[in-house]
Amino acid sequence: MSIRGNAMKNLVNLEELHISAEYLWFLYKNSFAGLDKLTILSLSGGNQHFTASLTSAIESKNILTNLEAFSIRNTVLLKQGKKTVKAIITKPSKSLDMNFITTDEFNFFQSLWFPKCPEKINISFSNFNNEYFGYGVNFFLLRESFKSEYTHSGFSFISSTHKDHYLRSHKLNFAKRIKSRRIKDLKVLDASYVSSPMVNGYVQYVLELKNKTITLPLEIVTLVSRAEIVNISGIYQHYKTIKLESLSVSIVQYFSRHSPTRELIVKNNRLEYLDVTFLCSESKLEKLDLSSNVIEFIHPNMCSCCTKLLEINLSSNNLFKMAERNYSLFGQLISSYQNLKNVILSSNKLSEIPTEMFHENMYLEQIDLSSNVLTKISFNLGHVLNLKTINLRNNRISVLDQTSLTNIQILNAPSSKSSQSFGILKINDNPILCSECKTLPFIKWLASTSLVERSGNNIFCKNHKGTRIHADQNAAEQLQEECDKPERIKNVIILSSVIPIAATILIVISICTWLRYRRYRLRRGKIEEKIKLIQRNQLDTRFVVFLSYSSEDTDFLNEYVYNPLKIRLQEKLQTERDIICLGDRHFQLGKPINDEMVQTLQQSAVVLLLFSRNFCSSEFCRMEFDHALFMKKPFIVMVKGEIDINDMVPSMQEVFRRNTRLLWERDGNIFVMKTSWDNVIFSILELI
Known part of the structure; x- marks a missing residue:
C-alpha cells in the first residue's frame, strides 16, 4: 500500500x-x-x-x-x-x-537526547536485534572485558588500537551528550517486554558476580530514572532465573532526589533471589512493582534510600520460601519503608505472617494478603493509624481463633486511632465453617461486626448439611439452634416420660445401660480378683507376662517395652515382685534352652510377642512361639516398624492376621506406641 x-x-x-x-x-x-x-x-x-x-x-x-x-x-x-x-x-x-x-x-537511547520529548513513550514488545540501546552498556561490558580479560556476550576485541579508538570515539562523546542533555518532559516510559541481546547479556554478566560493589551503566540507569513512570516488565528474556547474591549496586549519581521517577514496574523478569542493596541518595520513588516474578528472597534493605515509598507490590512470587528459610528477615521485609501506605503480598503461598511484620509501618492504609494459605491473623495491627483495608480473600480461613479476633478487634477499640474502621476486613472466598459449635463465637462475631466488608453479601460458610449459606445473622441463629438441639432433645425426653412409648424407650435404655454397666463391673471385678491373687502371690503362674523377642532388639525392648511395662504393672498391681519374664534373665545357666523355654512359658500367664524382622528370622524366637502356641497361651502382639508377613512361618502368620496388633512407629529418631500403656495393662490382666 x-x-x-x-x-x-x-x-x-x-x-x-x-x-x-x-x-x-x-x-x-x-x-x-x-x-x-x-x-x-x-x-x-x-x-x-x-x-x-x-x-x-x-x-x-x-x-x-x-x-x-x-x-x-x-x-x-x-x-x-x-x-x-x-x-x-x-x-x-x-x-x-x-x-x-x-x-x-x-539506537533508541539516542532518540531520548532530543531537546523536546513526548510525555509518553511506548516501545513495548519491540525487538532491538542489535547489541545495544545506545553506547553505555556496550562501553561498560567493554571496560569490564579489558579489566578482567573476559569476553562476554559476543564482545571480543583483539587489538589495543581498536580499544583506544573505541574509548575515544564513544566514551567521551557519550558522556558529553548525556551530561548536556536530559529527558525533561518524559512522564511515562513503557519498555515492557522489549527484546534485546544487550539486556540478557548484561544480566548474565552480573549473575557471575558475588560479594562485590558495582556501578550500573549510565544507559540502563537512565532508562529507569528519567521518567515519572517506568515499565520494564518482561525485559529479561532468558530461561535462567536472576539470582543476585551479596551485591551492592551504586546508582547514587543517577537515582537521587533529582530523578523524577515515582513509579517503577519490574514484573515478569524471572527475579528469584535478590540479596542486593542499591546505594543511592534520597529517592522520589513512590511505587515499586516486583509482582509476577519468582522471588524467593529479597533483602529487607534492598532500597534503604526509598524513604518516600508509598506502595510495594510483591504479589505472585514465592515468598513462602523466604518465610520458611529466613523467618526473621521475612518479618523485616518492609521495615525500611516507614511511609508505606499499600503493601501487596497476595499469591505467595504464605501460611503465616510474623507478629511484628508491620510494626514499623504505622501509616499503612491497605494490606493485601489475598490468595495465600493463611488460616489465622497472626500479625499485630494496634499501632497502625489509618488502616482502611486488610484483604484476606481466598485463603484457608475456616475459623478465626481468639488470638486472631483480638488482633483485628483492636482496630475497633475506643483507643484505636484509626480514622476508619468500618469494613476494613475482606474475608470472602474462604472455606468458613458454620457447622461446628466451636465456630459459634466466630460466626456470631462475623455476623455482627462492622469491621468486615460486606458489599454484595458475598461471605459464605458451610453449614452442618454441607450447604453454602450466607455468613450472616441467620447462619449464626441456625448454628445456635444446632448447638442447642441436644439439650432440647433431652428436655423433650424428660417432659415426655409420662407417655408409654417414651417410658418404654427409657426402660429399654435403662436396661441396656444397666447390662453394659453390669458387664463392665463383672470385667472390672474379675480384674480386681486377679490383681488380689497376684498381690498375694496366689496366681497359678509365677510370671504375669513372658516377653518373647529377638536378642537383636534388646536395646529397643529395654528402653521402650520392658522398663515402662515393669513400672506401670508394679504401680497397677502394687507389688515390687518380679512379674515379667525375660529369657536372658530367667533361664537357668547350664540347662538346655528348649527346657528352659518350656518351663518359663509354663510359669507365665500371657505371652507378649515383639514381632520384628529380626524376630521373624530367629530360630529361637520361632521355638518360643511354637511352644507358647502349643500350650495355648494368650498372645499380645507388638509390631516394631515394618515387617514382611512372608518372612513368617504359617502358624505365625495366622496369629498375626487373627490378633489385634500394637504398633511401634518411628518418629524421627524415636519410636512411638500407637496406644496407651493403661490399655496394654488392662488387656494383659483381662487375658490372665
Missing part, C-alpha cells in the same frame, strides 16, 4: 487517522499535507523499505502541526530509524507509541 502526495489535502477537518496494512510500502513528501487538525496518527504494517519514506512524509515543520499522539506499530526500522524518530519527536505530540517494532540499526 502507498499514499500519494496531497492524497488527503481535502480532509482538512480530519482529527484521527488510522492506517493498518499487511504491507505499507511507500509514503511521499506531501502524503499528509492538509491534515492540519489531525491529532492522532496511527500506522501499522510498514516493511523495511518504509522507514525512509515515512521520514520524508513527516519531517517538514508545516506537516502535522497539531499532532498529539503518534503510533507506529508492527514496523521494521533500519538505518533511517533515528531520522524517523527525530522527525516524530519534533512534532508537538504528547504520546509516542512504537510497540511491536523490529530494528537492527536503530
Whole structure:
C-alpha cells in the first residue's frame, strides 16, 4: 500500500487517522499535507523499505502541526530509524507509541537526547536485534572485558588500537551528550517486554558476580530514572532465573532526589533471589512493582534510600520460601519503608505472617494478603493509624481463633486511632465453617461486626448439611439452634416420660445401660480378683507376662517395652515382685534352652510377642512361639516398624492376621506406641 502526495489535502477537518496494512510500502513528501487538525496518527504494517519514506512524509515543520499522539506499530526500522524518530519527536505530540517494532540499526537511547520529548513513550514488545540501546552498556561490558580479560556476550576485541579508538570515539562523546542533555518532559516510559541481546547479556554478566560493589551503566540507569513512570516488565528474556547474591549496586549519581521517577514496574523478569542493596541518595520513588516474578528472597534493605515509598507490590512470587528459610528477615521485609501506605503480598503461598511484620509501618492504609494459605491473623495491627483495608480473600480461613479476633478487634477499640474502621476486613472466598459449635463465637462475631466488608453479601460458610449459606445473622441463629438441639432433645425426653412409648424407650435404655454397666463391673471385678491373687502371690503362674523377642532388639525392648511395662504393672498391681519374664534373665545357666523355654512359658500367664524382622528370622524366637502356641497361651502382639508377613512361618502368620496388633512407629529418631500403656495393662490382666 502507498499514499500519494496531497492524497488527503481535502480532509482538512480530519482529527484521527488510522492506517493498518499487511504491507505499507511507500509514503511521499506531501502524503499528509492538509491534515492540519489531525491529532492522532496511527500506522501499522510498514516493511523495511518504509522507514525512509515515512521520514520524508513527516519531517517538514508545516506537516502535522497539531499532532498529539503518534503510533507506529508492527514496523521494521533500519538505518533511517533515528531520522524517523527525530522527525516524530519534533512534532508537538504528547504520546509516542512504537510497540511491536523490529530494528537492527536503530539506537533508541539516542532518540531520548532530543531537546523536546513526548510525555509518553511506548516501545513495548519491540525487538532491538542489535547489541545495544545506545553506547553505555556496550562501553561498560567493554571496560569490564579489558579489566578482567573476559569476553562476554559476543564482545571480543583483539587489538589495543581498536580499544583506544573505541574509548575515544564513544566514551567521551557519550558522556558529553548525556551530561548536556536530559529527558525533561518524559512522564511515562513503557519498555515492557522489549527484546534485546544487550539486556540478557548484561544480566548474565552480573549473575557471575558475588560479594562485590558495582556501578550500573549510565544507559540502563537512565532508562529507569528519567521518567515519572517506568515499565520494564518482561525485559529479561532468558530461561535462567536472576539470582543476585551479596551485591551492592551504586546508582547514587543517577537515582537521587533529582530523578523524577515515582513509579517503577519490574514484573515478569524471572527475579528469584535478590540479596542486593542499591546505594543511592534520597529517592522520589513512590511505587515499586516486583509482582509476577519468582522471588524467593529479597533483602529487607534492598532500597534503604526509598524513604518516600508509598506502595510495594510483591504479589505472585514465592515468598513462602523466604518465610520458611529466613523467618526473621521475612518479618523485616518492609521495615525500611516507614511511609508505606499499600503493601501487596497476595499469591505467595504464605501460611503465616510474623507478629511484628508491620510494626514499623504505622501509616499503612491497605494490606493485601489475598490468595495465600493463611488460616489465622497472626500479625499485630494496634499501632497502625489509618488502616482502611486488610484483604484476606481466598485463603484457608475456616475459623478465626481468639488470638486472631483480638488482633483485628483492636482496630475497633475506643483507643484505636484509626480514622476508619468500618469494613476494613475482606474475608470472602474462604472455606468458613458454620457447622461446628466451636465456630459459634466466630460466626456470631462475623455476623455482627462492622469491621468486615460486606458489599454484595458475598461471605459464605458451610453449614452442618454441607450447604453454602450466607455468613450472616441467620447462619449464626441456625448454628445456635444446632448447638442447642441436644439439650432440647433431652428436655423433650424428660417432659415426655409420662407417655408409654417414651417410658418404654427409657426402660429399654435403662436396661441396656444397666447390662453394659453390669458387664463392665463383672470385667472390672474379675480384674480386681486377679490383681488380689497376684498381690498375694496366689496366681497359678509365677510370671504375669513372658516377653518373647529377638536378642537383636534388646536395646529397643529395654528402653521402650520392658522398663515402662515393669513400672506401670508394679504401680497397677502394687507389688515390687518380679512379674515379667525375660529369657536372658530367667533361664537357668547350664540347662538346655528348649527346657528352659518350656518351663518359663509354663510359669507365665500371657505371652507378649515383639514381632520384628529380626524376630521373624530367629530360630529361637520361632521355638518360643511354637511352644507358647502349643500350650495355648494368650498372645499380645507388638509390631516394631515394618515387617514382611512372608518372612513368617504359617502358624505365625495366622496369629498375626487373627490378633489385634500394637504398633511401634518411628518418629524421627524415636519410636512411638500407637496406644496407651493403661490399655496394654488392662488387656494383659483381662487375658490372665
